[in-house]
Amino acid sequence: MLELKKKSSFRKRWEKEIKAFLNHKIGMIGLFGVIFLVIVAILAPVIAEPVSGYGNYEDKLLKPSSEHLFGTDDMGLDLFSQVVWGTRSSIKVGIIAVILALAIGVPIGLISGYYGGIFDTIGMGITDIFLTIPMLPLMIIIAAIAESNSINMVAFIIGIFSWPSIARITKSSTLKVCGMQYIEAAKCLGIKTKSILLKHVLLNASTPVFINLTIVMASSIVTESSISFLGLGDPLTHSWGKILHNAYQSGAFGTAWWYSLFPSLAIIFFVISFNFLSMGVRDALNPRISRE
Protein backbone atom coordinates (compact mmCIF):
# COMPACT_ATOMS: atom_id res chain seq x y z
CA MET A 1 0.00 0.00 0.00
CA LEU A 2 2.77 2.34 1.00
CA GLU A 3 4.67 1.36 -2.11
CA LEU A 4 1.68 2.25 -4.27
CA LYS A 5 1.22 5.61 -2.63
CA LYS A 6 4.87 6.48 -3.06
CA LYS A 7 4.69 5.60 -6.71
CA SER A 8 1.67 7.75 -7.36
CA SER A 9 3.20 10.82 -5.73
CA PHE A 10 6.33 10.23 -7.75
CA ARG A 11 4.21 10.06 -10.89
CA LYS A 12 2.37 13.21 -9.94
CA ARG A 13 5.61 15.10 -9.64
CA TRP A 14 6.64 13.85 -13.04
CA GLU A 15 3.33 14.83 -14.58
CA LYS A 16 3.68 18.29 -13.14
CA GLU A 17 7.20 18.66 -14.47
CA ILE A 18 6.30 17.44 -17.92
CA LYS A 19 3.38 19.83 -17.97
CA ALA A 20 5.65 22.68 -16.94
CA PHE A 21 8.01 21.74 -19.72
CA LEU A 22 5.20 21.57 -22.30
CA ASN A 23 4.16 25.08 -21.30
CA HIS A 24 7.72 26.38 -21.63
CA LYS A 25 7.76 27.92 -25.10
CA ILE A 26 11.52 28.21 -25.46
CA GLY A 27 12.05 24.68 -24.18
CA MET A 28 9.53 23.31 -26.67
CA ILE A 29 11.20 25.16 -29.55
CA GLY A 30 14.45 23.56 -28.45
CA LEU A 31 12.86 20.12 -28.22
CA PHE A 32 11.41 20.40 -31.72
CA GLY A 33 14.75 21.63 -33.01
CA VAL A 34 16.53 18.63 -31.51
CA ILE A 35 13.91 16.19 -32.84
CA PHE A 36 14.24 17.79 -36.27
CA LEU A 37 18.03 17.39 -36.22
CA VAL A 38 17.79 13.75 -35.14
CA ILE A 39 15.28 13.03 -37.92
CA VAL A 40 17.51 14.71 -40.50
CA ALA A 41 20.48 12.71 -39.23
CA ILE A 42 18.62 9.42 -39.40
CA LEU A 43 16.97 10.09 -42.75
CA ALA A 44 20.08 11.59 -44.38
CA PRO A 45 20.29 8.81 -47.01
CA VAL A 46 16.65 9.43 -47.96
CA ILE A 47 16.85 13.23 -48.01
CA ALA A 48 19.99 13.74 -50.02
CA GLU A 49 22.38 11.67 -52.05
CA PRO A 50 25.85 11.60 -50.58
CA VAL A 51 28.41 13.49 -52.61
CA SER A 52 32.13 12.94 -52.75
CA GLY A 53 35.19 13.42 -54.90
CA TYR A 54 35.00 16.05 -57.60
CA GLY A 55 31.81 17.38 -59.12
CA ASN A 56 31.28 18.82 -62.57
CA TYR A 57 33.33 21.85 -63.37
CA GLU A 58 30.25 23.57 -64.86
CA ASP A 59 28.46 23.23 -61.50
CA LYS A 60 31.14 25.22 -59.68
CA LEU A 61 29.83 27.78 -57.14
CA LEU A 62 26.22 27.80 -58.33
CA LYS A 63 23.78 30.00 -56.47
CA PRO A 64 21.00 28.33 -54.49
CA SER A 65 18.31 27.09 -56.86
CA SER A 66 15.57 24.48 -56.91
CA GLU A 67 18.11 21.94 -58.09
CA HIS A 68 20.75 22.86 -55.52
CA LEU A 69 18.85 24.21 -52.52
CA PHE A 70 21.97 25.55 -50.81
CA GLY A 71 23.99 26.06 -53.98
CA THR A 72 27.24 24.28 -54.79
CA ASP A 73 30.83 24.53 -53.56
CA ASP A 74 34.00 25.27 -55.47
CA MET A 75 34.24 21.61 -56.53
CA GLY A 76 30.73 21.70 -57.97
CA LEU A 77 29.32 19.54 -55.20
CA ASP A 78 25.84 20.05 -53.78
CA LEU A 79 25.99 21.91 -50.46
CA PHE A 80 22.52 20.84 -49.31
CA SER A 81 23.65 17.24 -49.31
CA GLN A 82 26.83 18.12 -47.42
CA VAL A 83 24.93 20.04 -44.76
CA VAL A 84 22.41 17.19 -44.34
CA TRP A 85 25.16 14.60 -43.99
CA GLY A 86 27.02 16.96 -41.69
CA THR A 87 24.05 16.72 -39.31
CA ARG A 88 24.81 13.03 -38.97
CA SER A 89 28.44 13.66 -38.03
CA SER A 90 27.43 16.36 -35.57
CA ILE A 91 24.93 14.17 -33.75
CA LYS A 92 27.47 11.36 -33.68
CA VAL A 93 30.22 13.58 -32.27
CA GLY A 94 27.80 14.99 -29.70
CA ILE A 95 26.71 11.55 -28.51
CA ILE A 96 30.26 10.19 -28.22
CA ALA A 97 31.40 13.34 -26.39
CA VAL A 98 28.47 13.15 -23.98
CA ILE A 99 29.04 9.46 -23.22
CA LEU A 100 32.74 10.04 -22.51
CA ALA A 101 32.02 13.15 -20.44
CA LEU A 102 29.57 11.09 -18.35
CA ALA A 103 31.90 8.13 -18.03
CA ILE A 104 34.73 10.28 -16.68
CA GLY A 105 32.94 13.18 -15.01
CA VAL A 106 30.26 11.38 -13.02
CA PRO A 107 32.57 8.97 -11.13
CA ILE A 108 35.01 11.77 -10.29
CA GLY A 109 32.20 14.01 -9.05
CA LEU A 110 30.52 11.20 -7.09
CA ILE A 111 33.69 10.05 -5.37
CA SER A 112 34.95 13.50 -4.45
CA GLY A 113 31.52 14.55 -3.25
CA TYR A 114 30.74 11.41 -1.26
CA TYR A 115 34.11 10.59 0.29
CA GLY A 116 35.49 14.13 0.51
CA GLY A 117 38.94 14.65 2.04
CA ILE A 118 41.87 13.62 -0.07
CA PHE A 119 39.59 12.29 -2.84
CA ASP A 120 37.93 15.67 -3.07
CA THR A 121 41.25 17.54 -3.12
CA ILE A 122 42.66 15.38 -5.91
CA GLY A 123 39.46 15.05 -7.92
CA MET A 124 38.53 18.70 -7.86
CA GLY A 125 42.17 19.74 -8.25
CA ILE A 126 42.34 17.87 -11.55
CA THR A 127 38.97 19.30 -12.56
CA ASP A 128 40.16 22.83 -11.79
CA ILE A 129 43.27 22.34 -13.89
CA PHE A 130 41.24 21.09 -16.82
CA LEU A 131 38.90 24.05 -16.47
CA THR A 132 41.78 26.50 -16.38
CA ILE A 133 44.00 25.42 -19.25
CA PRO A 134 42.97 26.51 -22.74
CA MET A 135 41.27 23.43 -24.14
CA LEU A 136 41.01 24.24 -27.81
CA PRO A 137 44.77 24.63 -28.41
CA LEU A 138 45.38 21.38 -26.51
CA MET A 139 42.79 19.54 -28.60
CA ILE A 140 44.29 21.03 -31.75
CA ILE A 141 47.70 19.67 -30.78
CA ILE A 142 46.32 16.22 -30.08
CA ALA A 143 44.31 16.21 -33.30
CA ALA A 144 47.44 17.29 -35.17
CA ILE A 145 49.58 14.45 -33.87
CA ALA A 146 46.90 11.76 -33.80
CA GLU A 147 47.57 9.17 -36.45
CA SER A 148 44.10 9.11 -37.91
CA ASN A 149 41.67 11.97 -37.84
CA SER A 150 38.53 9.91 -38.29
CA ILE A 151 35.36 11.50 -36.99
CA ASN A 152 35.44 9.00 -34.10
CA MET A 153 38.92 10.13 -33.13
CA VAL A 154 37.86 13.79 -33.15
CA ALA A 155 34.80 12.91 -31.06
CA PHE A 156 37.02 10.97 -28.67
CA ILE A 157 39.38 13.93 -28.23
CA ILE A 158 36.46 16.25 -27.57
CA GLY A 159 34.89 13.76 -25.16
CA ILE A 160 37.95 13.27 -22.96
CA PHE A 161 38.11 17.02 -22.38
CA SER A 162 34.39 17.67 -21.87
CA TRP A 163 34.01 16.11 -18.45
CA PRO A 164 35.16 18.86 -16.01
CA SER A 165 31.83 20.68 -15.92
CA ILE A 166 30.02 17.36 -15.44
CA ALA A 167 32.36 16.43 -12.58
CA ARG A 168 31.71 19.77 -10.86
CA ILE A 169 27.94 19.54 -11.20
CA THR A 170 27.92 15.92 -10.02
CA LYS A 171 30.04 16.82 -7.03
CA SER A 172 27.91 19.75 -5.92
CA SER A 173 24.67 17.83 -6.23
CA THR A 174 26.24 14.81 -4.52
CA LEU A 175 27.15 17.06 -1.61
CA LYS A 176 23.61 18.35 -1.48
CA VAL A 177 22.10 14.86 -1.56
CA CYS A 178 24.59 13.49 0.98
CA GLY A 179 23.43 16.08 3.49
CA MET A 180 19.88 14.70 3.34
CA GLN A 181 18.63 12.56 6.18
CA TYR A 182 17.64 9.63 4.03
CA ILE A 183 21.24 9.02 3.03
CA GLU A 184 22.15 8.92 6.69
CA ALA A 185 19.27 6.53 7.23
CA ALA A 186 20.48 4.34 4.39
CA LYS A 187 23.97 4.31 5.91
CA CYS A 188 22.52 3.34 9.30
CA LEU A 189 20.57 0.52 7.72
CA GLY A 190 23.90 -0.91 6.60
CA ILE A 191 23.28 -0.50 2.89
CA LYS A 192 26.49 -0.89 0.93
CA THR A 193 28.25 2.29 -0.10
CA LYS A 194 28.20 1.27 -3.72
CA SER A 195 24.48 0.85 -3.78
CA ILE A 196 23.88 4.10 -1.87
CA LEU A 197 26.00 5.89 -4.46
CA LEU A 198 24.38 4.32 -7.46
CA LYS A 199 20.78 4.16 -6.35
CA HIS A 200 20.25 7.17 -4.13
CA VAL A 201 22.91 9.71 -4.84
CA LEU A 202 23.20 9.23 -8.58
CA LEU A 203 19.44 9.18 -9.15
CA ASN A 204 19.01 12.47 -7.33
CA ALA A 205 21.99 14.11 -8.94
CA SER A 206 20.84 13.14 -12.42
CA THR A 207 18.73 16.23 -13.11
CA PRO A 208 21.46 18.88 -12.96
CA VAL A 209 23.78 16.50 -14.79
CA PHE A 210 21.24 16.08 -17.57
CA ILE A 211 20.83 19.84 -17.93
CA ASN A 212 24.58 20.14 -18.22
CA LEU A 213 24.75 17.36 -20.79
CA THR A 214 22.73 19.32 -23.31
CA ILE A 215 25.25 22.13 -22.90
CA VAL A 216 28.14 19.67 -23.40
CA MET A 217 26.35 18.46 -26.53
CA ALA A 218 26.09 22.01 -27.90
CA SER A 219 29.67 22.96 -27.10
CA SER A 220 31.08 19.72 -28.51
CA ILE A 221 29.68 20.69 -31.90
CA VAL A 222 31.25 24.12 -31.72
CA THR A 223 34.56 22.45 -30.87
CA GLU A 224 34.24 19.89 -33.64
CA SER A 225 33.44 22.64 -36.12
CA SER A 226 36.42 24.65 -34.91
CA ILE A 227 38.78 21.68 -35.26
CA SER A 228 37.43 20.87 -38.72
CA PHE A 229 37.54 24.53 -39.70
CA LEU A 230 41.24 24.56 -38.89
CA GLY A 231 41.67 21.61 -41.22
CA LEU A 232 42.11 18.91 -38.59
CA GLY A 233 38.79 17.15 -39.05
CA ASP A 234 37.98 13.91 -40.78
CA PRO A 235 38.72 14.43 -44.47
CA LEU A 236 36.32 11.66 -45.47
CA THR A 237 33.25 12.68 -43.49
CA HIS A 238 31.00 15.63 -44.17
CA SER A 239 30.93 18.06 -41.32
CA TRP A 240 29.81 21.67 -41.06
CA GLY A 241 33.23 22.78 -39.95
CA LYS A 242 34.81 21.05 -42.95
CA ILE A 243 32.53 22.92 -45.38
CA LEU A 244 33.63 26.17 -43.74
CA HIS A 245 37.24 25.07 -43.99
CA ASN A 246 36.79 24.48 -47.72
CA ALA A 247 35.06 27.83 -48.11
CA TYR A 248 37.96 29.55 -46.35
CA GLN A 249 40.61 27.66 -48.29
CA SER A 250 39.00 28.28 -51.67
CA GLY A 251 38.79 31.99 -50.93
CA ALA A 252 35.22 31.94 -52.18
CA PHE A 253 33.60 33.15 -48.97
CA GLY A 254 33.70 36.73 -50.17
CA THR A 255 31.88 36.04 -53.43
CA ALA A 256 29.77 32.97 -52.70
CA TRP A 257 27.83 33.91 -49.56
CA TRP A 258 25.87 30.64 -49.59
CA TYR A 259 29.07 28.63 -49.21
CA SER A 260 29.68 29.70 -45.62
CA LEU A 261 26.16 30.81 -44.66
CA PHE A 262 24.33 27.47 -44.67
CA PRO A 263 26.81 25.40 -42.65
CA SER A 264 27.07 28.30 -40.17
CA LEU A 265 23.29 28.47 -39.83
CA ALA A 266 23.28 24.73 -39.23
CA ILE A 267 25.80 25.12 -36.39
CA ILE A 268 23.82 28.00 -34.88
CA PHE A 269 20.57 26.03 -35.19
CA PHE A 270 22.13 23.01 -33.49
CA VAL A 271 23.59 25.02 -30.61
CA ILE A 272 20.46 27.12 -30.05
CA SER A 273 18.22 24.04 -30.09
CA PHE A 274 20.23 22.29 -27.39
CA ASN A 275 20.61 25.47 -25.33
CA PHE A 276 16.85 26.08 -25.50
CA LEU A 277 16.14 22.49 -24.55
CA SER A 278 18.38 22.81 -21.50
CA MET A 279 16.66 26.05 -20.50
CA GLY A 280 13.27 24.37 -20.76
CA VAL A 281 14.30 21.35 -18.71
CA ARG A 282 15.99 23.52 -16.10
CA ASP A 283 12.96 25.75 -15.65
CA ALA A 284 10.52 22.83 -15.61
CA LEU A 285 12.45 21.03 -12.88
CA ASN A 286 13.26 24.13 -10.91
CA PRO A 287 10.18 26.38 -10.85
CA ARG A 288 11.90 29.00 -8.67
CA ILE A 289 14.15 30.07 -11.52
CA SER A 290 11.37 30.16 -14.10
CA ARG A 291 9.47 32.74 -12.11
CA GLU A 292 12.43 35.05 -12.28
Next chain:
Amino acid sequence: MAKYITKRILKGIVTFLITITLTFFIVRLMPADPATLLMDPRMSEAHRQQLLKDFGLDKPLIVQYFSFLRNLLKGDLGISFMQKRPVMDIIMEKLPWTLLLMTITQFITMAVGIPLGIYSGHKRGSLFDQIVNAVAIFGISIFVPWLGFTLLYIFGYNLAILPIGGAHTPGIDGGLEYFLDVGKHLILPVITLMSIYLANYVLYTRGSVIDVLSEDYIRTARSKGMKEMRVLWKHASKNAMIPTVTTAGLMIGRMVGGAVLTETVFAYPGVGRMIYQAVSQQDFPILQGAFIILALSVIIMNIITDILCAYLDPRIKLE
Protein backbone atom coordinates in the same frame (compact mmCIF):
# COMPACT_ATOMS: atom_id res chain seq x y z
CA MET B 1 46.13 39.06 2.01
CA ALA B 2 49.82 38.16 1.58
CA LYS B 3 49.10 34.63 2.74
CA TYR B 4 46.27 34.29 0.26
CA ILE B 5 48.40 35.59 -2.60
CA THR B 6 51.24 33.19 -1.76
CA LYS B 7 48.81 30.30 -1.64
CA ARG B 8 47.27 31.30 -4.92
CA ILE B 9 50.65 31.61 -6.64
CA LEU B 10 51.72 28.19 -5.33
CA LYS B 11 48.53 26.71 -6.71
CA GLY B 12 49.28 28.37 -10.03
CA ILE B 13 52.75 26.82 -10.11
CA VAL B 14 51.32 23.36 -9.42
CA THR B 15 48.74 23.85 -12.16
CA PHE B 16 51.46 24.89 -14.57
CA LEU B 17 53.67 21.91 -13.69
CA ILE B 18 50.79 19.49 -14.22
CA THR B 19 49.88 21.19 -17.49
CA ILE B 20 53.37 20.89 -18.94
CA THR B 21 53.72 17.31 -17.73
CA LEU B 22 50.43 16.46 -19.38
CA THR B 23 51.50 18.15 -22.60
CA PHE B 24 54.82 16.35 -22.63
CA PHE B 25 53.32 12.91 -22.20
CA ILE B 26 50.43 13.50 -24.58
CA VAL B 27 52.81 14.57 -27.32
CA ARG B 28 55.21 11.70 -26.64
CA LEU B 29 52.66 8.94 -26.18
CA MET B 30 50.70 9.62 -29.33
CA PRO B 31 50.81 6.79 -31.90
CA ALA B 32 52.76 8.88 -34.37
CA ASP B 33 56.00 10.02 -32.73
CA PRO B 34 57.31 13.48 -33.61
CA ALA B 35 60.41 12.06 -35.25
CA THR B 36 58.48 9.96 -37.73
CA LEU B 37 56.28 12.90 -38.59
CA LEU B 38 59.22 15.22 -38.90
CA MET B 39 61.16 13.04 -41.27
CA ASP B 40 60.75 12.47 -44.89
CA PRO B 41 59.56 8.90 -45.51
CA ARG B 42 62.37 8.49 -48.03
CA MET B 43 65.04 8.90 -45.35
CA SER B 44 67.10 5.88 -44.44
CA GLU B 45 66.85 4.20 -41.06
CA ALA B 46 70.38 5.31 -40.09
CA HIS B 47 69.46 8.88 -40.89
CA ARG B 48 66.35 8.51 -38.77
CA GLN B 49 68.36 7.25 -35.80
CA GLN B 50 70.75 10.17 -36.18
CA LEU B 51 67.88 12.64 -36.18
CA LEU B 52 66.33 10.98 -33.14
CA LYS B 53 69.67 11.34 -31.39
CA ASP B 54 69.99 14.99 -32.40
CA PHE B 55 66.63 15.81 -30.89
CA GLY B 56 67.32 13.66 -27.84
CA LEU B 57 64.44 11.36 -28.72
CA ASP B 58 66.46 8.15 -28.32
CA LYS B 59 66.75 8.43 -24.54
CA PRO B 60 64.24 6.92 -22.10
CA LEU B 61 61.05 8.93 -21.71
CA ILE B 62 61.78 9.93 -18.14
CA VAL B 63 65.23 11.30 -19.05
CA GLN B 64 63.63 13.22 -21.90
CA TYR B 65 61.06 14.59 -19.49
CA PHE B 66 63.63 15.96 -17.07
CA SER B 67 65.74 17.52 -19.78
CA PHE B 68 62.53 19.05 -21.14
CA LEU B 69 61.83 20.57 -17.71
CA ARG B 70 65.40 21.78 -17.35
CA ASN B 71 65.30 23.46 -20.75
CA LEU B 72 61.93 24.98 -19.98
CA LEU B 73 63.32 26.61 -16.85
CA LYS B 74 66.00 28.19 -19.02
CA GLY B 75 63.29 29.47 -21.35
CA ASP B 76 64.30 27.00 -24.05
CA LEU B 77 61.32 25.52 -25.88
CA GLY B 78 63.30 23.78 -28.60
CA ILE B 79 63.87 24.58 -32.24
CA SER B 80 61.11 24.99 -34.79
CA PHE B 81 61.10 22.22 -37.40
CA MET B 82 60.14 24.61 -40.16
CA GLN B 83 61.81 27.90 -39.35
CA LYS B 84 64.92 26.37 -37.70
CA ARG B 85 64.84 29.11 -35.07
CA PRO B 86 64.28 28.88 -31.31
CA VAL B 87 60.58 28.44 -30.59
CA MET B 88 60.79 30.93 -27.75
CA ASP B 89 61.94 33.72 -30.10
CA ILE B 90 59.15 33.01 -32.57
CA ILE B 91 56.52 32.97 -29.84
CA MET B 92 57.80 36.16 -28.25
CA GLU B 93 57.33 37.95 -31.57
CA LYS B 94 53.68 36.84 -31.70
CA LEU B 95 52.64 36.89 -28.06
CA PRO B 96 52.30 40.68 -27.65
CA TRP B 97 49.71 40.79 -30.44
CA THR B 98 47.64 38.05 -28.86
CA LEU B 99 47.86 39.62 -25.42
CA LEU B 100 46.87 42.98 -26.88
CA LEU B 101 43.86 41.46 -28.64
CA MET B 102 42.76 39.52 -25.57
CA THR B 103 43.28 42.31 -23.03
CA ILE B 104 41.33 44.84 -25.08
CA THR B 105 38.56 42.33 -25.72
CA GLN B 106 38.42 41.46 -22.03
CA PHE B 107 38.15 45.09 -20.94
CA ILE B 108 35.55 46.08 -23.51
CA THR B 109 33.52 42.95 -22.80
CA MET B 110 33.45 43.74 -19.09
CA ALA B 111 32.80 47.44 -19.61
CA VAL B 112 29.82 46.68 -21.85
CA GLY B 113 28.60 43.37 -20.44
CA ILE B 114 28.47 44.16 -16.73
CA PRO B 115 26.37 47.36 -16.94
CA LEU B 116 24.11 45.71 -19.51
CA GLY B 117 23.61 42.73 -17.21
CA ILE B 118 22.97 44.93 -14.18
CA TYR B 119 20.41 47.03 -15.99
CA SER B 120 18.56 44.10 -17.56
CA GLY B 121 18.51 42.30 -14.20
CA HIS B 122 17.01 45.44 -12.67
CA LYS B 123 14.42 45.68 -15.47
CA ARG B 124 13.72 41.96 -15.27
CA GLY B 125 10.93 40.82 -17.59
CA SER B 126 10.79 44.11 -19.49
CA LEU B 127 11.12 44.38 -23.24
CA PHE B 128 14.70 45.59 -22.80
CA ASP B 129 15.55 42.54 -20.70
CA GLN B 130 13.96 40.17 -23.19
CA ILE B 131 15.84 41.67 -26.11
CA VAL B 132 19.13 41.54 -24.21
CA ASN B 133 18.46 37.91 -23.31
CA ALA B 134 17.57 36.90 -26.84
CA VAL B 135 20.65 38.61 -28.28
CA ALA B 136 22.82 37.02 -25.57
CA ILE B 137 21.60 33.51 -26.37
CA PHE B 138 22.14 34.10 -30.06
CA GLY B 139 25.61 35.40 -29.25
CA ILE B 140 26.54 32.25 -27.31
CA SER B 141 25.46 30.11 -30.24
CA ILE B 142 27.28 31.99 -32.97
CA PHE B 143 30.24 30.34 -34.67
CA VAL B 144 33.30 32.60 -34.40
CA PRO B 145 34.80 32.10 -37.91
CA TRP B 146 31.47 32.77 -39.55
CA LEU B 147 30.94 36.03 -37.67
CA GLY B 148 34.49 37.00 -38.57
CA PHE B 149 33.94 36.31 -42.25
CA THR B 150 30.66 38.16 -42.31
CA LEU B 151 32.20 41.23 -40.70
CA LEU B 152 35.16 41.03 -43.08
CA TYR B 153 32.82 40.72 -46.02
CA ILE B 154 30.73 43.74 -45.00
CA PHE B 155 33.32 46.15 -43.56
CA GLY B 156 36.45 44.95 -45.29
CA TYR B 157 35.32 44.18 -48.81
CA ASN B 158 31.93 45.80 -49.44
CA LEU B 159 32.23 49.05 -47.53
CA ALA B 160 36.04 48.92 -47.54
CA ILE B 161 36.29 51.09 -44.43
CA LEU B 162 38.33 48.71 -42.31
CA PRO B 163 41.46 46.68 -43.09
CA ILE B 164 40.88 43.10 -44.22
CA GLY B 165 43.59 41.53 -42.10
CA GLY B 166 46.89 41.76 -40.30
CA ALA B 167 47.68 43.82 -37.24
CA HIS B 168 49.21 46.93 -38.79
CA THR B 169 49.98 48.39 -42.20
CA PRO B 170 53.58 47.78 -43.18
CA GLY B 171 55.46 51.03 -43.62
CA ILE B 172 53.66 52.94 -40.94
CA ASP B 173 55.63 52.97 -37.73
CA GLY B 174 56.03 55.23 -34.79
CA GLY B 175 53.83 57.98 -33.51
CA LEU B 176 50.12 58.55 -33.43
CA GLU B 177 49.60 57.25 -36.93
CA TYR B 178 50.90 53.81 -35.95
CA PHE B 179 48.74 53.80 -32.84
CA LEU B 180 45.60 54.59 -34.86
CA ASP B 181 46.53 52.06 -37.51
CA VAL B 182 46.88 49.27 -34.95
CA GLY B 183 43.57 50.31 -33.40
CA LYS B 184 41.84 50.17 -36.75
CA HIS B 185 43.13 46.65 -37.35
CA LEU B 186 41.84 45.60 -33.94
CA ILE B 187 38.21 46.65 -34.41
CA LEU B 188 36.87 43.63 -36.29
CA PRO B 189 38.85 40.94 -34.41
CA VAL B 190 37.77 42.43 -31.06
CA ILE B 191 34.09 42.52 -32.09
CA THR B 192 34.31 38.93 -33.29
CA LEU B 193 36.02 37.65 -30.18
CA MET B 194 33.68 39.65 -27.96
CA SER B 195 30.49 38.17 -29.35
CA ILE B 196 30.49 34.94 -27.33
CA TYR B 197 31.97 36.24 -24.10
CA LEU B 198 29.78 39.31 -23.96
CA ALA B 199 26.74 37.06 -23.67
CA ASN B 200 28.32 35.18 -20.77
CA TYR B 201 29.05 38.37 -18.85
CA VAL B 202 25.57 39.75 -19.44
CA LEU B 203 23.83 36.56 -18.33
CA TYR B 204 26.02 36.01 -15.26
CA THR B 205 25.70 39.59 -14.07
CA ARG B 206 21.98 39.60 -14.72
CA GLY B 207 21.55 36.44 -12.63
CA SER B 208 23.55 37.76 -9.71
CA VAL B 209 21.86 41.17 -9.75
CA ILE B 210 18.52 39.40 -9.47
CA ASP B 211 19.82 37.51 -6.43
CA VAL B 212 21.43 40.54 -4.82
CA LEU B 213 18.35 42.77 -5.24
CA SER B 214 16.38 40.51 -2.90
CA GLU B 215 18.94 40.87 -0.08
CA ASP B 216 18.13 42.61 3.18
CA TYR B 217 20.67 45.38 2.82
CA ILE B 218 19.04 46.44 -0.44
CA ARG B 219 15.69 46.68 1.33
CA THR B 220 17.40 48.77 4.02
CA ALA B 221 18.87 51.07 1.41
CA ARG B 222 15.48 51.47 -0.26
CA SER B 223 13.66 52.10 2.99
CA LYS B 224 16.14 54.86 3.79
CA GLY B 225 14.56 56.57 0.82
CA MET B 226 17.54 56.14 -1.42
CA LYS B 227 16.90 56.63 -5.10
CA GLU B 228 16.52 53.38 -7.00
CA MET B 229 19.34 54.18 -9.43
CA ARG B 230 21.72 54.79 -6.54
CA VAL B 231 20.67 51.52 -4.89
CA LEU B 232 21.34 49.70 -8.14
CA TRP B 233 24.65 51.24 -9.16
CA LYS B 234 26.18 51.96 -5.77
CA HIS B 235 24.99 49.12 -3.56
CA ALA B 236 23.78 46.21 -5.65
CA SER B 237 26.26 46.36 -8.49
CA LYS B 238 29.36 45.86 -6.32
CA ASN B 239 28.20 42.57 -4.89
CA ALA B 240 26.63 41.50 -8.14
CA MET B 241 29.98 41.81 -9.87
CA ILE B 242 31.75 39.27 -7.66
CA PRO B 243 30.48 36.08 -9.34
CA THR B 244 31.08 37.69 -12.72
CA VAL B 245 34.68 38.51 -11.94
CA THR B 246 35.14 34.99 -10.57
CA THR B 247 33.97 33.45 -13.82
CA ALA B 248 36.12 35.89 -15.78
CA GLY B 249 39.09 33.74 -14.85
CA LEU B 250 37.52 30.68 -16.41
CA MET B 251 36.44 32.65 -19.42
CA ILE B 252 40.03 33.66 -20.23
CA GLY B 253 40.94 30.03 -20.93
CA ARG B 254 38.07 29.74 -23.37
CA MET B 255 38.90 33.07 -24.91
CA VAL B 256 42.30 31.71 -25.95
CA GLY B 257 40.46 29.10 -28.01
CA GLY B 258 38.37 31.83 -29.60
CA ALA B 259 41.55 33.81 -30.28
CA VAL B 260 42.97 30.94 -32.35
CA LEU B 261 39.93 31.07 -34.62
CA THR B 262 39.69 34.86 -34.72
CA GLU B 263 43.36 35.33 -35.52
CA THR B 264 43.15 32.75 -38.29
CA VAL B 265 40.19 34.46 -39.92
CA PHE B 266 41.71 37.94 -39.73
CA ALA B 267 45.29 36.83 -40.51
CA TYR B 268 46.23 38.46 -37.22
CA PRO B 269 49.90 37.77 -36.50
CA GLY B 270 49.42 36.33 -32.99
CA VAL B 271 50.05 33.00 -31.32
CA GLY B 272 46.66 31.66 -32.44
CA ARG B 273 47.38 32.08 -36.12
CA MET B 274 50.83 30.65 -35.52
CA ILE B 275 49.16 27.52 -34.13
CA TYR B 276 47.05 27.24 -37.26
CA GLN B 277 50.12 27.54 -39.47
CA ALA B 278 52.12 25.12 -37.34
CA VAL B 279 49.31 22.58 -37.68
CA SER B 280 49.44 22.64 -41.46
CA GLN B 281 53.25 22.47 -41.37
CA GLN B 282 53.28 19.75 -38.68
CA ASP B 283 55.66 21.87 -36.61
CA PHE B 284 55.43 20.20 -33.20
CA PRO B 285 57.92 22.23 -31.16
CA ILE B 286 55.93 25.32 -32.12
CA LEU B 287 52.63 23.70 -31.17
CA GLN B 288 53.93 22.47 -27.86
CA GLY B 289 55.64 25.77 -27.07
CA ALA B 290 52.60 27.82 -28.03
CA PHE B 291 50.39 25.74 -25.81
CA ILE B 292 52.76 26.03 -22.85
CA ILE B 293 53.03 29.80 -23.21
CA LEU B 294 49.27 30.20 -23.64
CA ALA B 295 48.61 28.01 -20.61
CA LEU B 296 51.10 30.07 -18.60
CA SER B 297 49.44 33.33 -19.66
CA VAL B 298 46.03 31.97 -18.72
CA ILE B 299 47.28 30.76 -15.34
CA ILE B 300 48.84 34.15 -14.58
CA MET B 301 45.67 35.98 -15.62
CA ASN B 302 43.69 33.59 -13.42
CA ILE B 303 45.86 34.41 -10.42
CA ILE B 304 45.32 38.11 -11.06
CA THR B 305 41.55 37.65 -11.31
CA ASP B 306 41.47 35.62 -8.10
CA ILE B 307 43.45 38.25 -6.20
CA LEU B 308 41.11 40.89 -7.58
CA CYS B 309 38.15 38.83 -6.37
CA ALA B 310 39.65 38.51 -2.90
CA TYR B 311 40.05 42.26 -2.85
CA LEU B 312 36.42 42.78 -3.87
CA ASP B 313 35.09 40.12 -1.54
CA PRO B 314 37.20 39.64 1.60
CA ARG B 315 35.21 36.51 2.52
CA ILE B 316 37.04 34.55 -0.19
CA LYS B 317 40.33 34.68 1.71
CA LEU B 318 38.84 32.79 4.62
CA GLU B 319 38.01 29.72 2.57
